[in-house]
Amino acid sequence: MxxxxxxxxxxxxxxxxxxxxxxxxxxxxxxxxxxxxxxxxxxxxxxxxxxxxxxxxxxxxxxxxxxxxxxxxxxxxxxxxxxxxxxxxxxxxxxxxxxxxxxxxxxxxxxxxxxxxxxxxxxxxxxxxxxxxxxxxxxxxxxxxxxxxxxxxxxxxxxxxxxxxxxxxxxxxxxxxxxxxxxxxxxxxxxxxxxxxxxxxxxxxxxxxxxxxxxxxxxQKLGRKHLILELAEPVAAVPPALAAFGLERSEDGTTLTFAYDGGPSRVGDLLRELPAAGVQVRDLKTEESSLEDIFVGLVRGK
Amino acid sequence: MNIHAIAAIYRFEMARTGRTLLQSIVAPVVSTSLYFVVFGSAIGSHMNEIAGVSYGAFIVPGLIMLGLLTQSISNASFGIYFPRFVGTIYELLSAPVSPLETVIAYVGAAATKSTMLALITLATAAFFVDLRIDHPFWMIGFMLLTAITFSLFGFIIGIWADNFEKLQLIPLLIVTPLTFLGGSFYSIDMLPPFWRTVTLFNPVVYLVSGFRWSFFGASDIHVGVSLGMTLAFMLACMAIVFWIFRTGYRLKR
CATH class of the missing domain: 3.40.50.300 (P-loop containing nucleotide triphosphate hydrolases)
Structure with missing residues (x-):
């Protein structure tokens, strides 16, 4: 047109x-x-x-x-x-x-x-x-x-x-x-x-x-998703067994955040490995980037 | 040819006249009547005849021409300036309307309004003086030609002006003085030879002279020369309008 x-x-x-x-x-x-x-x-x-x-x-x-x-x-x-x-x-x-x-x-x-x-x-x-x-x-x-x-x-x-x-x-x-x-x-x-x-x-x-x-x-391509794990017990550091997932620990140690993009994710792998790493999850939630986040990232040259 | 667009713009412009009837029609008629009272009756009754015509009747063509010129310029310049001023010009520029159609619509409406006003002035004059029109066909012809030419001139001013002061500048400082000094109220034969020669550089002289000839069959300048000069001015205005649309001057960034 x-x-x-x-x-x-x-x-x-x-x-x-x-x-x-x-x-x-x-x-x-x-x-x-x-x-x-x-x-x-x-x-x-x-x-x-x-x-x-x-x-x-x-x-x-x-x-x-x-x-x-x-x-x-x-x-x-x-x-x-x-x-x-x-x-x-x-x-x-x-x-x-x-x-x-x-x-x-x-x-x-x-x-x-x-x-x-x-x-x-x-x-x-x-x-x-x-x-x-x-x-x-x-x-x-x-x-x-x-x-x-x-x-x-x-x-x-x-x-x-x-x-x-x-x-x-x-x-x-x-x-x-x-x-x-x-x-x-x-x-x-x-x-x-x-x-x-x-x-x-x-x-x-x-x-x-x-x-x-x-x-x-x-x-899907530029949007980021976040899996936020609320822990039953705070952790002093990210367990070494989970290091490959690049988790981010909150200041008080009560949450771990896993960031992943819109493609095939490793969420399943992470969830399976949590018990073995000695991490007990009380609750979990996911957050998704809005178009606004993507736009701001683009115009800032990210 | 986008006839619907021409009709839409023409109707829009004519509707504006309807909304401002007092300003558009009544005010010029009142001012013309005042001219007749002052120059025609009060002063004119003490003046000699000019070329066998009473002074009151002699000034009629000049007065009509004065109104025709100023109203043609004013109507056309405001018609195109106002959309530029308020921003609604975007619609015209984005529409499938050619420059020729735009000019026909705006200039046509302005010329219609000023011609109507000229005819009203003529009718008003008939109340004050005994009028004769020797060449009615030529009278209408000169009237239309002048209305179109000066509406084109007004259109150019409306494009050129970038504020309301400029919109009034040329009509007030150039056109009105030229009209007053162009033989509207006197025969240029009454001037000393030097000033008579200077006056011949004033284009309004040719308009008034030709128009007066259509009334009384006598003029300061040969009617053919008057017609030729008016047409030349119209062609000059057309050339400038063509240039404006070709370059987008003051219309497009």
């Missing part, structure tokens, strides 16, 4: 916002682009959507080049920007209808009504946007982006500053769109959001795409 090849953006000041980025996104996929502030997420989206001119490379949407065949390419795309930029004095219905026209679609009040109902905006249809809360304005931006029935939706930090209820509402909407075959690319600071929704994850840092991976594979 989206194919990016060696895309670069260097500003006149010499600052490289994007360096040789290549990426392919399949139809119907939810792709989360993660990265710290200023990493190049918005620049990448802005180039693909036509807001920023690339200084190198190319991109196609649905096979249409974003520069040479921009009409066909842009007609497939909806963009929800990061900033709450709206026409303050327009009504909700008018501004969403305007967006539909802008993308070359004839008026369709029934279609607009459906979009507004899906986003719980129908009862606000005659309200001026200036009177809406921040969360409602965010919904209006999504409604505008969906007004022309795009095949690909860019969500640039869609849930920034919205409450938990609205965030879950938006996740529901996004999943509904994916079910209809819409490709979704979202940038987010909420790793929980990427973990909850994305099929694949890309991590961008200092303008470079440093990783693209299936979410499950990423969490």
């Amino acid at each position: 989206l194919s990016i090849r060696n895309l670069s953006k260097t500003y006149a000041s010499g600052f490289s916002a994007l360096k040789d980025v290549s990426l392919d996104i399949a139809p119907g996929e939810i792709f989360a682009l993660l990265g710290p502030n200023g990493a190049g997420k918005t620049t990448l989206i802005s180039i693909v959507c036509g807001l920023v001119r690339p200084t190198g490379g190319s991109a196609t949407i649905g096979g249409h080049d974003i520069l040479h065949d921009y009409r066909a390419a842009r007609a497939l795309v909806g963009l929800v920007p990061q900033e709450l930029t709206t026409d303050a004095f327009e009504t909700v219905f008018a501004t969403v209808s305007f967006s539909r026209g802008l993308f070359g679609k004839p008026r369709d009040p029934a279609r607009i009504e459906q979009i507004l109902r899906d986003l719980s905006l129908w009862d606000k249809k005659d309200n001026k946007i200036i009177t809406l809360s921040g969360g409602m304005k965010r919904r209006v931006l999504i409604a505008k982006a969906l007004s022309h029935e795009p095949r690909m939706l860019f969500l640039d930090e869609p849930t920034a500053g919205v409450d938990v209820e609205l965030r879950h509402d938006m996740w529901r909407v996004v999943r509904g769109l994916r079910d209809k075959g819409v490709t979704i690319i979202l940038t987010t600071h909420y790793l929980e959001e990427a973990e909850e929704m994305a099929d694949r994850i890309g991590v961008i840092q200092r303008g470079e795409l440093i990783l693209v991976e299936e979410k499950r594979a990423l969490m």
Whole structure:
């Protein structure tokens, strides 16, 4: 659906916002682009959507080049920007209808009504946007982006500053769109959001795409699991018989922690050898790295 | 051609006029009426006829042109500047809309509004003075040509300006003085030879002169020259707009 090849953006000041980025996104996929502030997420989206001119490379949407065949390419795309930029004095219905026209679609009040109902905006249809809360304005931006029935939706930090209820509402909407075959690319600071929704994850840092991976594979490959053994009696040191497992002893000696990755583990071996090593376990629990832990590790260069 | 986009932008811009009816229509009509009261009735009654036309009637084309120029520039510059200012320009830039379609929509709406205003001013003038229009076809032609040309000019100002002060700078400091000194309220034949020559460098002279010819059949400058100069200014504006979209000046990073 989206194919990016060696895309670069260097500003006149010499600052490289994007360096040789290549990426392919399949139809119907939810792709989360993660990265710290200023990493190049918005620049990448802005180039693909036509807001920023690339200084190198190319991109196609649905096979249409974003520069040479921009009409066909842009007609497939909806963009929800990061900033709450709206026409303050327009009504909700008018501004969403305007967006539909802008993308070359004839008026369709029934279609607009459906979009507004899906986003719980129908009862606000005659309200001026200036009177809406921040969360409602965010919904209006999504409604505008969906007004022309795009095949690909860019969500640039869609849930920034919205409450938990609205965030879950938006996740529901996004999943509904994916079910209809819409490709979704979202940038987010909420790793929980990427973990909850994305099929694949890309991590961008200092303008470079440093990783693209299936979410499950990423969490399996880079995620760490911990088996925490709570001991019946504290130990003064890790028994020599268990040295091969690289256990970590707590300061008070009441717990031993076994860290292992997402691949084949030696948990069974460890449990079998505990009695022989004279260790009695009172309880045990496991902990798993979150996407947040993985992300922090990646951007810190671990 | 993305007709739906042109229609959407045009409707949006015209709706803005509806929301600001007092500012868009009523205020210019009131100020024009004041001009007629002061220059047409109070002072004009003590003035001689110019080229066989009463002074009150003589200033009508100039007054209409003054409103047409300032409103065309103001409408078009604000129309494109405001989305840039509030950030909603992202939607236009990411839409499948060509530069030509963008210009047709914004300039078309601005020119429509200023032409409507010019016609209202003309109707208002008819209450104060006896008017005759010798060449109505040419009168409408000059009116539309001027509205489109100066809406294009306003569009350029709206792209160039990066704050509200700059948005007002050219209309206030350049266009209004040029209009006042462009023969709106006098015939340039009344000037001494030196100032008459200087005045010929003022493009507004050609607009006012051509427009006045369409009313009274007489003008300071040959109507063909007026038409040619107006078209030349329009082509210059079109070239600048083409350059803006080709380079993305002040629109794209």
